Amino acid sequence: MSFYHKLGNIPTKRHTVFRKPNGELYAEELVSTHGFSSVYSLVYHCHPPTLVKQIGTPYNVAPKIALEKHLKHTSLRGYQVAPVDDYLESRKPVLVNADLHISLASPKKSMTDYFYKNSQADEIVFIHEGSGKLKTGYGSIPFSYGDYVIIPRGTIHQFEFDSTENRLFIVESFSPVRTPKRYRNEVGQLMEHAPFCERDIRVPQDLETFDEHGDFLVKIKKQGLIYPYTYGSHPFDFIGWDGYHYPYAFSIHDFMPITGKLHQPPPVHQTFETDTFVLCSFCPRLYDYHPDSIPAPYNHSNVDSDEVLYYVDGDFMSRKSVEKGQITLHPGGIPHGPHPGAVEKSIGQTKTDELAVMIDPFRPLMLTDDALKIEDPDYYKSWLS
16 A cells, blocks of 8 residues: 555655764665665665675475366365464465465464565465554564455565464465555546555654664565575664555455445456456455346356355354355356256345355466365365256
8 A cells, every 4th residue: 555654764855865863874775666766665664674694595485386277166174274383384384375364363373583684575464363463673563353454575574463362364465455446546646536545554663773782583575485594683673764665454344345236246256356356355245236126146156266265253144054164166168057946045135244255366276285184075066956
């Protein structure tokens, strides 16, 4: 979400002398994207961000592909992913391609003895269960049930959880995550017809400067490997910053659904976009108000993309036997639609309380070994009467 924000102390002009009270210079860092041609922030550190004391042996965290090619409607029981103490170890990739990785996680403990940076992917962390705080050099962001926490690539961060009961749906995007272009005017402001606005975006606050030397472990992810870096100064040593590149949070509960006289197509639910996929939020809403409307979605074929639905909460009138944390994958090329009886049952209904996250990738997804462990093998038969 690109709008200007700043915290802490910064000089009046960029790239000018900016000294500490003891006369030493603060270290300026330009955090830029797409070379120097897209959004960026200017960060002022107490110490240079280059003080690397040691680099450990990298280790492999790349997804293990089980099915590279497939054409079968698939369902995964997400809550069967077992809780794990460590945040990074808890992340289990289940659906992947060259553009994005979709993972499930159930971490039990906060990140206290290391920091994490994804150096080549933006991360969308959807909070299905749990609450806590995202801690970064830019400031902190509280989160709770229903929040999308957007962490731009290159952002060193820690997750602090309030309890051991946490469920996360994580999307790593190898292209930048943006708000849909059709929601924005020529200067980037969200327009009146958009289903959310800047008031709904929660930006970093409470900048706390850690002016510390020591040994600080930062686990950096790139190309399927984690590189353990030990830095000589605290990663959150920002004295101030300004710009357009920073983490933020947006609650699915603040998404205002667009409704109509007849059934509205999925793009009205769009929340984020990238160059390679879109993400939509299905939220409680009133149904169509034409006297002969059929609220249930019609059978449809996504010939250009797969369709992923992550079920969060509520009652889904188009599906039977839906579980919290369930993921359905409907591959492009074959039709899918309401389960038997759902169309007739929907007629006359006035509202839905469903809550779900949908992803439409523009290239086929592959199933991982972790996905097969939680697959419902008979889901493709669920349209039989």
